[in-house]
Amino acid sequence: xxxxxxxxxxxxxxxxxxxxxxxxxxxxxxxxxxxxxxxxxxxxxxxxxxxxxxxxxxxxxxxxxxxxxxxxxxxxxxxxxxxxxxxxxxxxxxxxxxxxxxxxxxxxxxxxxxxxxxxxxxxxxxxxxxxxxxxxxxxxxxxxxxxxxxxxxxxxxxxxxxxxxxxxxxxxxxxxxxxxxxxxxxxxxxxxxxxxxxxxxxxxxxxxxxxxxxxxxxxxxxxxxxxxxxxxxxxxxxxxxxxxxxxxxxxxxxxxxxxxxxxxxxxxxxxxxxxxxxx
Amino acid sequence: xxxxxxxxxxxxxxxxxxxxxxxxxxxxxxxxxxxxxxxxxxxxxxxxxxxxxxxxxxxxxxxxxxxxxxxxxxxxxxxxxxxxxxxxxxxxxxxxxxxxxxxxxxxxxxxxxxxxxxxxxxxxxxxxxxxxxxxxxxxxxxxxxxxxxxxxxxxxxxxxxxxxxxxxxxxxxxxxxxxxxxxxxxxxxxxxxxxxxxxxxxxxxxxxxxxxxxxxxxxxxxxxxxxxxxxxxxxxxxxxxxxxxxxxxxxxxxxxxxxxxxxxxxxxxxxxxxxxxxxxxxxxxxxxxxxxxxxxxxxxxxx
Numbered sequence: 001x002x003x004x005x006x007x008x009x010x011x012x013x014x015x016x017x018x019x020x021x022x023x024x025x026x027x028x029x030x031x032x033x034x035x036x037x038x039x040x041x042x043x044x045x046x047x048x049x050x051x052x053x054x055x056x057x058x059x060x061x062x063x064x065x066x067x068x069x070x071x072x073x074x075x076x077x078x079x080x081x082x083x084x085x086x087x088x089x090x091x092x093x094x095x096x097x098x099x100x101x102x103x104x105x106x107x108x109x110x111x112x113x114x115x116x117x118x119x120x121x122x123x124x125x126x127x128x129x130x131x132x133x134x135x136x137x138x139x140x141x142x143x144x145x146x147x148x149x150x151x152x153x154x155x156x157x158x159x160x161x162x163x164x165x166x167x168x169x170x171x172x173x174x175x176x177x178x179x180x181x182x183x184x185x186x187x188x189x190x191x192x193x194x195x196x197x198x199x200x201x202x203x204x205x206x207x208x209x210x211x212x213x214x215x216x217x218x219x220x221x222x223x224x225x226x227x228x229x230x231x232x233x234x235x236x237x238x239x240x241x242x243x244x245x246x247x248x249x250x251x252x253x254x255x256x257x258x259x260x261x262x263x264x265x266x267x268x269x270x271x272x273x274x275x276x277x278x279x
Numbered sequence: 280x281x282x283x284x285x286x287x288x289x290x291x292x293x294x295x296x297x298x299x300x301x302x303x304x305x306x307x308x309x310x311x312x313x314x315x316x317x318x319x320x321x322x323x324x325x326x327x328x329x330x331x332x333x334x335x336x337x338x339x340x341x342x343x344x345x346x347x348x349x350x351x352x353x354x355x356x357x358x359x360x361x362x363x364x365x366x367x368x369x370x371x372x373x374x375x376x377x378x379x380x381x382x383x384x385x386x387x388x389x390x391x392x393x394x395x396x397x398x399x400x401x402x403x404x405x406x407x408x409x410x411x412x413x414x415x416x417x418x419x420x421x422x423x424x425x426x427x428x429x430x431x432x433x434x435x436x437x438x439x440x441x442x443x444x445x446x447x448x449x450x451x452x453x454x455x456x457x458x459x460x461x462x463x464x465x466x467x468x469x470x471x472x473x474x475x476x477x478x479x480x481x482x483x484x485x486x487x488x489x490x491x492x493x494x495x496x497x498x499x500x501x502x503x504x505x506x507x508x509x510x511x512x513x514x515x516x517x518x519x520x521x522x523x524x525x526x527x528x529x530x531x532x533x534x535x536x537x538x539x540x541x542x543x544x545x546x547x548x549x550x551x552x553x554x555x556x557x558x559x560x561x562x563x564x565x566x567x568x569x570x571x572x573x574x575x576x577x578x579x580x581x582x
Binding site for chain 1: 288289293294297298300301302304305306308309310311312313315316319329375376378379381382383385386392394396397398399400401403404405406407408409410411412413414415416418419420421422423459462516517519520521522523526527537540541544550553554557560561564568
């Protein structure tokens with residue numbers, strides 16, 4: 001096993017080039033002074049200035065963030081409840097249908113979810129007069145529905161790993177079931193709830209297809225705005241917008257990763273210390 | 280009375296609450312719309328608003344939509360294009376993702392964490408913008424296209440030389456961008472199953488005289504099958520129903536099935552037909568999913 005796996009490492013290098021060359025190229029061309037996106041016309045930051053003074057972009061970003069905040073928070077509550085229901089309550093009527101309902105949105109193509117939500121909202125509007133207009137509310141409802149199942153998946157995995165004995169001990173010591181839930185279960189799975197929220201937030205912030213079906217006049221989210229521009233071709237201001245978004249997410253994810261690495265390292269160090277002092 | 284209520288809440292109420300709230304939500308906002316689509320697929324298109332009607336005269340169930348699925352070449356072609364593009368993309372994800380995942384298990388621990396993060400990072404950035412990045416690269420006068428065109432013209436006879444490679448708006452572009460956007464979905468489950476393998480098994484096989492490629496075929500590959508199948512489905516299923524990628528970089532003369540559903544619904548205003556195509560697409564996806572769950576249940580049972 002002393003031979004370096006040259007082949008594997010070169011594929012790895014190729015793979016990372018494949019991942020990052022398109023993004024780097026996009027970042028470089030966002031500083032292109034030329035309006036022609038493929039011809040280099042010198043360094044310039046004018047597209048960034050144009051972007052920041054574009055009220056359309058700012059409004060779309062605010063709407064997207066609002067929808068993502070509301071939908072991720074509600075989806076996290078509902079998704080966590082569903083995860084607890086599936087793992088902790090093994091027997092209840094309609095459990096098979098419920099677990100099917102939790103899995104189906106994961107594999108349902110977005111086009112179908114989009115079309116069926118739109119038909120649903122249109123028929124509801126005709127039957128009961130609500131929703132009279134599609135927009136913030138309908139987009140948020142659709143986002144909650146398809147992002148909550150991702151939260152459920154994460155929470156479920158975490159619950160299956162967690163130790164039930166602590167919960168049983170609390171029950172034996174006289175805690176009420178809901179006290180066990182709030183004092184033990186939820187704190188134990190809180191990292192999973194947090195990652196679930198982050199995932200739901202990102203999914204909502206990123207969605208084009210379902211949003212395009214459930215939106216109405218005047219409600220343009222940032223992905224919809226980009227979508228309508230990108231369909232017409234490559235433009236330098238979208239390069240600038242993309243660069244800002246990639247940098248923002250990149251810094252966030254790297255930061256979170258470093259923090260997690262540190263806590264992981266500290267945990268290992270603590271465990272080693274405890275082990276040594278025990279010897 | 281309050282004691283009684285609290286007692287009821289402790290005994291049943293709180294668990295009923297936890298079960299029923301998400302249950303009702305998913306039933307109302309997911310199951311009901313889905314059942315409407317199912318019913319819509321056997322409705323009749325009509326010039327009313329909303330543009331459909333049920334029955335009227337016998338038969339109440341209109342199977343015309345499903346009949347057109349098989350008789351009209353447009354739908355069959357769209358299905359074949361979807362399965363082909365998603366299938367080829369899955370194979371290329373596998374060919375590129377497997378060695379990458381295996382390499383990730385061979386690097387040192389500190390490097391591994393950084394590299395894994397770099398695999399996940401594109402996944403957190405906007406999907407739309409990752410597709411967009413390739414639009415910039417594949418365009419006729421982009422540096423990437425110019426570079427590839429020069430390489431092509433240098434390698435082939437003069438008669439085949441081209442001014443620029445027609446990459447955009449083709450199935451090639453769709454597959455390339457699919458591989459690009461879905462590769463992390465292949466690498467992560469593969470890495471998860473490869474990481475668990477016991478390296479001493481490799482050493483044992485090597486000591487017993489196996490060549491490295493034999494070790495790979497006999498020891499590594501069979502053990503990584505669960506990750507391989509999971510990764511394959513995670514790429515194939517969303518890729519087959521993809522709408523964004525084919526709309527932006529695909530050949531509009533040979534649409535994929537997602538595009539057909541969207542067009543039937545929005546441009547043609549034929550809700551019943553759009554629903555019939557949607558149901559057919561779901562059937563296409565349910566089959567591989569069932570194979571996967573059955574396989575998973577079997578391997579769990581074997582443990």
